[in-house]
Amino acid sequence: MSIPTEPVGSIPRPRALQEALGEHAQGRLNEKELTELQQRATVDTLARLEALGCPVLVDGEQSKPSFATYPVAGLATLDPHGVTLPFADGHVRQLPHLTEGPFRYQVRADSYLRDARRHTGRPLKQAVIAPSALSLLYPADAIDGYSREAFLSDLADEAEADIRGCLEAGAHVVQLDFTEGRLALKLDPGGALLDGFIALNNEVLGRFDEADRARIGVHTCPGGDLDSTHSLDVDYAGLLPKLFQLKAGNFYVQLASEPDPERVLGIIAEHLPPGVRVFVGVTDPIDPRVETPEEVRDRVLLAARHLPVEQLGTCDDCGFSPFADDTSTSRDVAFAKIDARVRGTALAAEALGL
Numbered sequence: 416m417s418i419p420t421e422p423v424g425s426i427p428r429p430r431a432l433q434e435a436l437g438e439h440a441q442g443r444l445n446e447k448e449l450t451e452l453q454q455r456a457t458v459d460t461l462a463r464l465e466a467l468g469c470p471v472l473v474d475g476e477q478s479k480p481s482f483a484t485y486p487v488a489g490l491a492t493l494d495p496h497g498v499t500l501p502f503a504d505g506h507v508r509q510l511p512h513l514t515e516g517p518f519r520y521q522v523r524a525d526s527y528l529r530d531a532r533r534h535t536g537r538p539l540k541q542a543v544i545a546p547s548a549l550s551l552l553y554p555a556d557a558i559d560g561y562s563r564e565a566f567l568s569d570l571a572d573e574a575e576a577d578i579r580g581c582l583e584a585g586a587h588v589v590q591l592d593f594t595e596g597r598l599a600l601k602l603d604p605g606g607a608l609l610d611g612f613i614a615l616n617n618e619v620l621g622r623f624d625e626a627d628r629a630r631i632g633v634h635t636c637p638g639g640d641l642d643s644t645h646s647l648d649v650d651y652a653g654l655l656p657k658l659f660q661l662k663a664g665n666f667y668v669q670l671a672s673e674p675d676p677e678r679v680l681g682i683i684a685e686h687l688p689p690g691v692r693v694f695v696g697v698t699d700p701i702d703p704r705v706e707t708p709e710e711v712r713d714r715v716l717l718a719a720r721h722l723p724v725e726q727l728g729t730c731d732d733c734g735f736s737p738f739a740d741d742t743s744t745s746r747d748v749a750f751a752k753i754d755a756r757v758r759g760t761a762l763a764a765e766a767l768g769l
Contacts, residue, residue, distance in 0.1 A: 417769050418715065418727055419470065420760040421694060422753060423634055423667055424542040424592065425482060425734030426475030427746040432456045436739055453478040454530070461535045467754045471538045471587055474531040482592050482737040483544050485527075486520040486577065487511065487552070498551045500598070504643035508738065512554040516561030518569040524589075525580035538587035542734075545591040545633070546574035546619050547612035567615065574619045582627055588665060590632045591616065593658075594733070597637050597646040600653045613657050620662035632665030632694075633658070636733040637672075642701045642743040647672070651679050656686045663691070669732040670696040671706075671714065680721040693722060696732035697759065698752040700744060705751045711759020712766065719767060729760045 428436070435452045438444035460475035479485045487493060497512030528541045553566050581589045593616065599609040616633075623631065635658055638645035651673070658666065668683065670676050683693060697714045698706050715729055735749040736742075 418764045420729040421471045422473045425736045427736040489521045502643040513552045520573045525584040541581040541586045542590045545593040597649045601646045629664040633663045634667035636669035639733040655682045659686045667694045667730045671699040684721045694728035694730040697729045698731045700735045706755045708758035712762035715763035
């Protein structure tokens with residue numbers, strides 16, 4: 416037995432792709448030329464991860480507009496002025512809102528997975544957006560002829576199909592990005608919003624059998640964008656007990672950037688269900704300093720003092736570039752941090768005699 420280690424998802428795009436995205440947005444680059452650059456970036460990402468000895472690969476979301484909005488890319492029934500997500504440094508991300516139904520995904524995540532599979536034989540992980548995040552697309556004012564209940568029913572069906580398509584395409588694991596979990600407690604400290612998110616996600620996860628759920632995971636973090644977060648000030652103690660109610664076999668928990676990781680590990684240990692695995696974050700994507708393998712090793716050993724090693728894994732705290740225009744972290748720094756995670760996890764496994 417060893418300690419598994421996995422990336423969370425996004426990796427910064429190469430400069431040429433970043434520039435091409437700007438050119439495409441301004442109508443100076445056609446779709447075919449942009450797709451070719453995205454394909455090259457995907458191939459390079461997979462090759463670099465493989466060269467680092469990563470046991471599980473990702474495509475780095477090189478072709479996604481963002482981790483959250485890929486399913487609605489090209490959807491005509493959207494208004495850009497939806498829910499706003501304020502970050503600690505003052506910048507804001509804004510989601511669109513739906514203007515009419517029925518709601519249907521325009522892009523499914525298995526399309527990214529199948530494309531990546533053409534370039535590697537290694538295990539591939541696929542991130543998908545949690546249905547709870549997409550529930551924020553429904554406006555506060557009801558849509559005429561399309562109730563919120565009808566929307567949530569359609570959303571659950573679409574989210575199930577998104578996950579199931581990735582499993583059927585051979586994903587090593589499908590990861591639901593649930594970064595809005597901690598944010599929910601900031602928006603509604605009473606917890607009703609979080610409870611609704613958990614219920615919606617479990618409505619979808621409950622449609623899968625035990626074997627499928629062993630290949631499904633949930634990622635939580637306080638949001639990481641442009642070297643800032645939206646909910647790091649929210650106490651994990653309010654989220655983690657409810658997080659582990661989700662019907663998933665794996666959990667990816669941001670930890671490296673926590674001011675008191677040992678306290679968080681204690682909360683995890685208290686609420687960890689049997690038979691699931693927790694991947695603890697051992698590198699911080701929004702910290703420009705690259706961790707050493709020895710630092711990573713020590714973070715893993717600290718986690719192993721609180722959690723059964725057979726239920727322990729490691730990951731990065733979150734994606735390095737969840738929105739396509741995020742250039743706050745360089746591609747080389749991201750790969751250096753991933754290298755430290757892989758090597759440090761191996762050092763910890765050796766120290767534990769695994």
